[in-house]
Amino acid sequence: MENQHTxxxxxxxxxxxxxxLDLLEQMVAINSFTAHPMGVNHLSDITAAAFGxxxxxxxxxxxxxxxxxxxxxxxxxxxxxxxxxxxxxALISHLDTVYTAAEERENDFRWRREGERIYGPGTYDIxxxxxxxxxxxxxxxxxxxxxxDSVDWLILLNAAEEALVPDFGALCRARLNARAQxxxxxxxxxxxxxxxxxxxVVARKGMARYRIEVAGKAAHAGTSHxxxxxxxxxxxDVIRRVADxxxxxxxxxxxxxxxxxxxxxxxxxxxASASVEMRAFDSDAFAHGKQQMLDxxxxxxxxxxxxxxxxxxxxxxxxxxxxxxxxxxxxxxxARWKAAAHALGLDVMAQARGGLSDGNWxxxxxxxxxxxxxxxxxxxxxxxxxxxxxxxxxxxxxSFVPKTLLNVTAVTTLINDYYANIT
Amino acid sequence: MSQAQTIERYxxxxxxxxLELLRKMVAINSFTANSVGVNxxGELTAxxxxxxxxKAETxxxxxxxxxxxxxxxxxxxxxxxxxxxxxGFVSHLDTVFPPDEExxxxxxWREVGNRIYGPGTVDIxxxxxxxxxxxxxxQALAPAVFNAVTWxxxxxxxxxxGGRDFGRLCVERLGRDALACLIFEGGGWYxxxxxxVVARKGMAVYRLTAEGKAAHAGSAHxxxANAVVQMAEAIRRIGGMxxxxxxxxxxxxxxxxxxxxxxxxxxASASVEMRAFTPEVYQxxxxxxxxxxxxxxxxxxxxxxxxxxxxxxxxRVDPWPRNPRTDALYRVWEETAVSLGYTTHPEERGGLSDGNYxxxxxxxxxxxxxxxxxxxxxxxxxxxxxxxxxxxxxSFVPKALLNxxxxxxxxxxxxx
Numbered sequence: 143m144e145n146q147h148t149x150x151x152x153x154x155x156x157x158x159x160x161x162x163l164d165l166l167e168q169m170v171a172i173n174s175f176t177a178h179p180m181g182v183n184h185l186s187d188i189t190a191a192a193f194g195x196x197x198x199x200x201x202x203x204x205x206x207x208x209x210x211x212x213x214x215x216x217x218x219x220x221x222x223x224x225x226x227x228x229x230x231x232a233l234i235s236h237l238d239t240v241y242t243a244a245e246e247r248e249n250d251f252r253w254r255r256e257g258e259r260i261y262g263p264g265t266y267d268i269x270x271x272x273x274x275x276x277x278x279x280x281x282x283x284x285x286x287x288x289x290x291d292s293v294d295w296l297i298l299l300n301a302a303e304e305a306l307v308p309d310f311g312a313l314c315r316a317r318l319n320a321r322a323q324x325x326x327x328x329x330x331x332x333x334x335x336x337x338x339x340x341x342x343v344v345a346r347k348g349m350a351r352y353r354i355e356v357a358g359k360a361a362h363a364g365t366s367h368x369x370x371x372x373x374x375x376x377x378x379d380v381i382r383r384v385a386d387x388x389x390x391x392x393x394x395x396x397x398x399x400x401x402x403x404x405x406x407x408x409x410x411x412x413x414a415s416a417s418v419e420m421r422a423f424d425s426d427a428f429a430h431g432k433q434q435m436l437d438x439x440x441x442x443x444x445x446x447x448x449x450x451x452x453x454x455x456x457x458x459x460x461x462x463x464x465x466x467x468x469x470x471x472x473x474x475x476x477a478r479w480k481a482a483a484h485a486l487g488l489d490v491m492a493q494a495r496g497g498l499s500d501g502n503w504x505x506x507x508x509x510x511x512x513x514x515x516x517x518x519x520x521x522x523x524x525x526x527x528x529x530x531x532x533x534x535x536x537x538x539x540x541s542f543v544p545k546t547l548l549n550v551t552a553v554t555t556l557i558n559d560y561y562a563n564i565t
Numbered sequence: 566m567s568q569a570q571t572i573e574r575y576x577x578x579x580x581x582x583x584l585e586l587l588r589k590m591v592a593i594n595s596f597t598a599n600s601v602g603v604n605x606x607g608e609l610t611a612x613x614x615x616x617x618x619x620k621a622e623t624x625x626x627x628x629x630x631x632x633x634x635x636x637x638x639x640x641x642x643x644x645x646x647x648x649x650x651x652x653g654f655v656s657h658l659d660t661v662f663p664p665d666e667e668x669x670x671x672x673x674w675r676e677v678g679n680r681i682y683g684p685g686t687v688d689i690x691x692x693x694x695x696x697x698x699x700x701x702x703x704q705a706l707a708p709a710v711f712n713a714v715t716w717x718x719x720x721x722x723x724x725x726x727g728g729r730d731f732g733r734l735c736v737e738r739l740g741r742d743a744l745a746c747l748i749f750e751g752g753g754w755y756x757x758x759x760x761x762v763v764a765r766k767g768m769a770v771y772r773l774t775a776e777g778k779a780a781h782a783g784s785a786h787x788x789x790a791n792a793v794v795q796m797a798e799a800i801r802r803i804g805g806m807x808x809x810x811x812x813x814x815x816x817x818x819x820x821x822x823x824x825x826x827x828x829x830x831x832x833a834s835a836s837v838e839m840r841a842f843t844p845e846v847y848q849x850x851x852x853x854x855x856x857x858x859x860x861x862x863x864x865x866x867x868x869x870x871x872x873x874x875x876x877x878x879x880x881r882v883d884p885w886p887r888n889p890r891t892d893a894l895y896r897v898w899e900e901t902a903v904s905l906g907y908t909t910h911p912e913e914r915g916g917l918s919d920g921n922y923x924x925x926x927x928x929x930x931x932x933x934x935x936x937x938x939x940x941x942x943x944x945x946x947x948x949x950x951x952x953x954x955x956x957x958x959x960s961f962v963p964k965a966l967l968n969x970x971x972x973x974x975x976x977x978x979x980x981x
Contacts, residue, residue: 347783351826363816363838364766364915368809374817374835375804381797390787390866397782398793399830400823407770407818407838416793417826419782447809496784 148486151285151550155277155543162273163260163539165192169269170253170262173246174211176238176304182211185237189214189272189299196279198297206309210302211237213310215317220293229560230294230322231553232508233279234314234500235272235515236303239264240522251524251534258335258538259518265537267522271328271515272299277546278553286550289557294321300500306463311503318508323556324475325504327512331545332519335538338488340545342479343512344472345494346502347393347421348428348465352435354380355456356403359446360412368448370410374403376444376453377414383441384418387434394427396420396435423465423494432459466502468494471509479511482552488544514549517541569905569970572702576962579701583694583961584681586613590690591674591683594667595632597659597725603632606658610635610693610720617700619718627730631723632658634731636738639700641715650976651715653739653746653927655919656693656934657724660685661941672943672953679958680937686956687937692749693720695934698965699972707973714976717743721919727882732922744975745894745928747968748920751940752932754960757907759967761898762932763891764913765921766812766840767847767884771854772877773799775822777863778870779831787866789829793822795863795872796833802860803837806853813841813850842913843886851878885921887913890928894975898930901971907963933968936960 174185190200198216205213214237220228241263246252253262264270275297282290296317300310318325331341358373387396396418403414420435422428438457445452466472476492483490493513501512518537525532566574595606604623611621614637623633635658641649662684667673675682685691696718703711717738721731739746753760777792800817807814815837822833839854841847860874885891895911902909912932920929937956944951 349783362915363814363818364768364840367807367814367816367840370816372804372817374820375800377820378797378800378804378817381794382801385791385794385797385863388786388866395782395786397786397789397827397829398791398797398823399782399826399828401793401796401833402821404817404819404836407816407836409818410816411818414820417823419826421783421786444804496781496786498783 148547148551151281152543152547154281154285155546158280159543162277162542165276166265166269166273167253169272170264173241173243174237174239174264175242176240176302177209178243179209179211182237182301186212186214186299186301189237190216192276193297196283198295203313205301205307207307210305210307213301213313214299215313216297218295221291223292223561226561226564227321228292228294229557230296230319231556232296232298232314232318232322232325232504233275234298234325234327235268235275236300236500238300238302238304239267240304241524245524249524249526249534258540259536260539261534261536263524263535266330266516266518266535268329268515270518270537271330274515274542274546274549275328277542278549281546281550286554289554292561293557303500306461306498310500314500314503315507318504322508323560325501325508325510326514327499327501327510328515329499329512330515330518330521331513333517335517337540337544339491340483340488340548341491341493341513342476343495343499343501344476344492345423345468346466346498346512347423347496348463348502349498350420350428350432350462351460352418352420353458353460354416354418354438356380356414356453358410358412358444358453359451361410363408363410367410369446371446371451371453372444373411373414373453376442376455377401377403377416379443380438380441380455381416383438387431392422392427393424394422394431396431421496423467425465425467428465463498463502466505466510469505472505472511475509475511478555479548479552482548482555486548486551488548516545568706569966572706572969573962573966575702575706576698576965580962583698584958586697587686587690587694588674590693591685594662594664595659595685596663597631597661597723599664600630600632603658603722607633607635607720607722610658611637613697614718617704624734626723627728628723628726631726634722634734635720636734637718639716642712644713649713649715651717651739651743652972652976653735653743654696654716654718655721655735655746655748656689656696657721657919659721659723659725660688661725662943666943670943670945670953680955681958682953682955684943684954686954687751687935688940688954689750689934691937691956691961692751692934695749695961695965695968698961699969702965702969710973710976724919727917729922731919735919735923736926739927741926743927745930746923747933748918748929748931749934750918750931751934751937752964753912754936754957754964759902759907759909759964760912760932761895761909761930762914763895763911763930764842764887765885765917765931766842766915767921768882768917769839769851769878770880771837771839772879773835773837774875775799775833775872777829777831777872778865780829782827782829786829788869790865790870790872791829791863792833792872793830795874796820796822796835798862799857799860799874800835802857811846813846815839840915842884844884847884882917882921885924885929888924891924891930894928894930897975898967898971901974902967905967905970907967933964935964
């Protein structure tokens with residue numbers, strides 16, 4: 143893209159920024175807590191209406207659990223060029239936020255513009271990202287209509303991303319076709335307000351959650367202590383082993399997040415339970431960690447002295463999300479964004495993150511890049527304290543135009559290269 | 566007819582009267598926290614002992630939620646300037662069953678063969694009845710001895726919740742020269758053999774807290790110091806401290822820690838109960854637990870924070886060990902039993918009683934109540950694996966006879 147064209151797009155975006163921020167304000171005003179499906183669906187309706195203006199057709203797919211709302215799929219198909227079918231580009235965001243309506247009221251957490259920041263639920267995670275998808279497409283439609291029309295655009299909005307529902311992953315994989323060039327995830331790219339540098343995500347950890355149950359044998363602690371088989375002591379032995387599974391050299395971590403057991407103090411406890419979360423970047427480390435956890439099911443080290451009753455350990459996998467491992471396809475996309483940044487006089491830095499995103503579902507099928515959303519901070523925080531040690535989620539509106547310009551530039555080269563390589 | 570036979574016949578003849586008094590006592594719910602019920606039982610008890618010449622005094626439990634302790638005193642006559650000897654009888658008014666639990670399990674007075682089921686029948690209203698039987702027999706059949714002794718019956722309003730104030734009250738009212746302080750918790754009785762309690766375990770309760778440092782388990786795992794792992798380390802050590810050979814046991818009764826699964830937990834807590842028979846072993850157990858205070862073996866991987874464990878003693882009841890004064894009392898009962906054609910067996914029990922609080926100040930013997938079973942149980946199941954508290958009717962007269970003859974031997978200092 144020529145410099146002149148870049149400035150045209152920048153001007154367009156800046157002229158319309160007030161409109162984009164107004165759209166964001168409307169979105170933020172709707173509580174779309176994951177488990178508030180009416181709010182999520184309401185947000186989905188206004189999102190579908192907004193993208194309708196860009197020629198997108200909505201489709202709704204109910205999340206597998208009716209506790210959640212409907213996923214939104216928006217499509218706009220491009221035209222063939224000289225018999226070459228258009229490339230597909232997926233733009234991924236989500237509808238839900240982590241705050242209940244009550245929490246928002248309690249903490250007076252709502253749209254609030256203060257200096258360089260706009261505070262509000264979902265401003266950064268991830269309604270600001272959805273607005274940046276809109277900005278990307280609106281700019282192309284208005285100022286590069288040939289490019290805009292030569293792509294099959296696929297927007298995927300998860301109704302329950304914060305609950306990590308696997309059915310959205312299946313939906314993404316079903317809708318991505320063989321001509322998919324990229325899955326671009328619009329999670330925020332936190333960068334402390336630096337206007338010249340942006341962080342992009344090329345890998346994310348995988349996660350597995352486990353529940354451990356220990357069954358022991360109850361007994362009166364005073365009169366028949368030796369008949370008891372203490373489930374808490376057994377659990378403690380298990381917990382120590384789990385703690386030792388953490389291997390920082392392989393980026394494999396385990397967290398025993400909760401433990402509970404026993405009834406009253408004068409009774410040898412017959413039950414204890416714990417929850418464990420495991421994370422890893424690498425698929426082999428992930429598989430190894432899971433095997434170690436499952437092997438604990440055969441472990442027993444505590445028994446009653448009098449009758450030899452052995453405690454039993456059970457390990458259950460509550461959920462499993464494979465890592466988005468560092469990979470060449472994500473690196474190639476990153477290189478494209480770096481080149482675009484360079485042309486704009488900006489810098490892009492790669493990041494491997496601990497938390498999950500919908501990129502974990504797509505990376506092994508389609509080249510995936512994440513962190514295309516705006517700069518901001520305090521994701522998942524609704525509280526603020528007088529001393530500033532706690533502050534609410536916010537987005538930096540000054541990041542919307544430059545970051546979108548970066549996205550527009552990189553996406554345009556992606557499309558141009560697709561056609562160049564075909565012909 | 567010997568004095569023992571006379572007393573046995575008197576007790577047998579009057580048994581229906583005693584059981585009627587027991588029935589009235591059992592009909593009153595006297596759950597520890599039901600102070601109205603406890604106080605009503607106190608009044609009924611005071612009224613029953615009044616015809617025997619006992620004056621009633623009530624002393625509020627230290628905890629204002631509980632009822633009033635009852636002290637019944639019959640002052641002995643002074644002979645030739647000699648202060649009469651003092652003998653104490655200890656029982657309690659409260660039971661462990663709330664009224665709704667009794668209703669839910671239809672747990673009330675129910676006679677089946679030799680058993681009387683009902684709340685407190687053996688723990689301990691039946692024991693209070695044995696006291697009444699002894700004193701009424703002495704009044705009727707040994708009036709000279711009855712009048713020559715100061716008898717003090719002390720009834721704890723909140724024994725099941727273990728306050729210290731009642732133990733102090735016993736020592737105050739009986740004085741240090743009391744001949745005996747006799748406790749009427751239920752006692753085993755099989756084939757003419759009576760089990761009497763000569764020692765009880767001590768107990769200490771600890772609260773453990775582990776402080777760690779919270780962190781996001783996904784993005785900042787290395788900054789977290791896991792309090793649950795630190796607690797697990799401590800629990801594993803405590804699990805290995807039980808020493809059955811020395812009758813020192815530890816029970817980690819409860820544990821809790823953490824908030825959500827994706828956060829390194831910054832807090833965990835656990836409760837531990839320790840029991841031991843001898844003061845030396847008990848002391849050693851205390852020291853071993855307190856040595857865990859400040860235990861710090863788990864750190865954040867980046868080295869910024871080390872977990873800290875705190876150990877706090879939340880309650881402490883020292884053991885009532887075997888001791889010469891208890892053993893001397895036991896021998897009086899043992900010899901008396903032989904003279905009656907019975908035998909006795911000294912029992913060292915795991916649970917606590919009021920004796921734990923005053924054995925070192927007063928000669929103490931326990932287990933002098935009737936025989937029964939299923940103390941603290943209100944449920945019954947069709948397969949019999951759970952059954953309700955009961956007392957054995959046939960145990961009242963032999964036990965009251967043994968106790969009466971032993972007390973006579975104690976105060977007169979002679980064999981009959």
